Structure formats: structure tokens, C-alpha cells
Amino acid sequence: MQTAFDFSQAADLRSIRDRLTVYFGNIRIQERPDPVSQLSGSILGIRTRDEISWNAFMRLLVRFQNWNAVSDAPKTDIENLIWDVTFSEKKALYLKQALQTIRAREGDINLGSLVNLPVEEALHWLEKIDGVGRKTAAATLNFSTIHGRAFVIDTHVFRVLRRFGFIGKNTKPEHAYDTVMAASDDFDADDLFELHWLLKILGQKTCSHAQACCASCPLSDICLQRVEKGAIKITWAPAWIA
Ligand code: SF4
Numbered sequence: 001m002q003t004a005f006d007f008s009q010a011a012d013l014r015s016i017r018d019r020l021t022v023y024f025g026n027i028r029i030q031e032r033p034d035p036v037s038q039l040s041g042s043i044l045g046i047r048t049r050d051e052i053s054w055n056a057f058m059r060l061l062v063r064f065q066n067w068n069a070v071s072d073a074p075k076t077d078i079e080n081l082i083w084d085v086t087f088s089e090k091k092a093l094y095l096k097q098a099l100q101t102i103r104a105r106e107g108d109i110n111l112g113s114l115v116n117l118p119v120e121e122a123l124h125w126l127e128k129i130d131g132v133g134r135k136t137a138a139a140t141l142n143f144s145t146i147h148g149r150a151f152v153i154d155t156h157v158f159r160v161l162r163r164f165g166f167i168g169k170n171t172k173p174e175h176a177y178d179t180v181m182a183a184s185d186d187f188d189a190d191d192l193f194e195l196h197w198l199l200k201i202l203g204q205k206t207c208s209h210a211q212a213c214c215a216s217c218p219l220s221d222i223c224l225q226r227v228e229k230g231a232i233k234i235t236w237a238p239a240w241i242a
């Protein structure tokens with residue numbers, strides 16, 4: 001369901017991006033992976049630290065050389081190679097099934113045809129694969145050579161958006177996606193990529209699950225959580241609490 005947004009909220013999103021860019025610098029991708037590699041890496045990366053899932057991804061590629069070989073490999077062989085990612089048993093199954101599903105639908109393990117679909121259709125196409133949710137589907141479209149206008153909301157990004165007040169406290173991740181996309185009409189795929197990573201870095205370094213270091217946060221004077229804690233006087237607030 002698409003959420004209606006007014007101008008001020010769209011401006012809020014730009015303000016977040018601009019402030020974080022000043023703080024962390026511009027973030028642009030140098031080389032995009034092919035979409036199947038991105039999908040596979042994103043499945044491995046669910047609830048797993050990036051360096052761990054990246055190493056597991058590389059072990060798979062070194063051992064099997066290509067995704068056809070991974071899809072044909074026994075599930076236990078895949079699982080043994082990705083042992084240190086969270087839910088390795090389930091992910092081995094999901095990855096194998098995802099690759100087989102792509103081959104069955106496309107005649108080959110190749111997602112290049114998704115570039116011809118509107119982003120919403122491509123998201124739904126991917127989400128019909130077992131184990132692929134909105135975050136994995138959006139990463140497959142936005143981070144890969146498809147270069148699609150999709151926004152990736154992981155746990156760090158979701159936490160910052162909620163604490164900041166850009167989304168409501170009870171908003172579900174799938175509705176958070178609609179909210180961000182509705183407010184980012186003028187963001188291209190690279191801008192959405194950059195916004196994801198800026199918010200993710202903020203969520204990892206400054207606004208973590210365990211601790212919000214508001215005193216050193218570049219959003220501190222416009223953040224709803226700080227306003228509610230009475231740490232600052234209200235100079236700005238999202239439209240729905242004004
Ligand atoms: S001001 Fe505090 S709660 Fe708000 S985004 Fe920054 S660290 Fe998180």
C-alpha cells in the first residue's frame with residue numbers, strides 16, 4: 001500500500017541525506033555485481049555481519065566456480081561452506097532453491113531480464129522465490145548491474161528511520177519501504193544506494209541497537225527520539241506530531 005506523503009516529509013528525507021553526506025562523505029558504488037551474485041550474497045547476508053557473509057560467499061565461488069554448480073550441489077556441501085552465517089542450514093536450502101527457481105523460470109541462472117521490468121514488478125518477481133523478502137529483493141535490484149530504483153531497509157536502517165521519526169513506531173518494514181519510496185521521487189538508484197549506506201553506517205556507529213550516541217549524531221537537532229526524551233527543544237518535528 002502506498003503511503004501519501006507531503007512536501008515537508010520528502011524534504012526531510014533529503015535533509016537526512018544531505019546531513020549524513022556532510023558527516024560521512026558521498027558513497028558511490030564502483031563496481032556492481034551481476035544480479036544473481038547479489039541475490040546470493042544478500043541471502044547469505046540476512047542477519048549476518050557483512051564480513052562473515054562475504055567470506056562465505058567467496059568460499060562458495062572458489063569451491064563451485066559458478067551458480068549452476070551451486071544449484072546442483074548437495075545442500076550439505078553448501079551448508080558446510082557457509083557454516084558461520086546465521087541460519088546456515090536454512091540459507092543453504094534457500095540459496096539452492098532460489099538458483100533452481102531462476103533456472104526453471106528463465107531457462108538459465110540469469111536475472112538480466114529483470115532490467116526490462118518496472119521495479120515494482122521485478123520486486124514481486126523476486127519475492128515469489130522462497131526465502132526472498134523485500135530487503136533481499138531490493139538489494140538485488142539496487143546494488144547489482146540492474147541499477148534499479150529500490151531502497152534497501154535492513155535492521156540498522158529501519159532502526160534509524162524509526163527513532164528519527166521518519167516512520168511511525170509501529171510501522172512494519174514493508175510499509176517503511178513504501179514510505180521511503182513515496183518520499184524519494186527525485187532520488188535516482190545511486191541516491192537510494194547512498195541513502196541506504198549512510199543510514200546503515202549511522203545505525204552501526206552512532207545509533208546502534210544497544211546505544212544511541214545522540215550527542216555526536218548529525219541528526220540530533222531534528223530527531224524525534226531526542227525531542228521526546230526532552231534532550232532538546234523542538235525546532236522541527238515530523239508533520240504528524242506538529
Ligand atoms: S539523534 Fe540519537 S536517536 Fe536520533 S538518529 Fe541520532 S543517535 Fe539515533
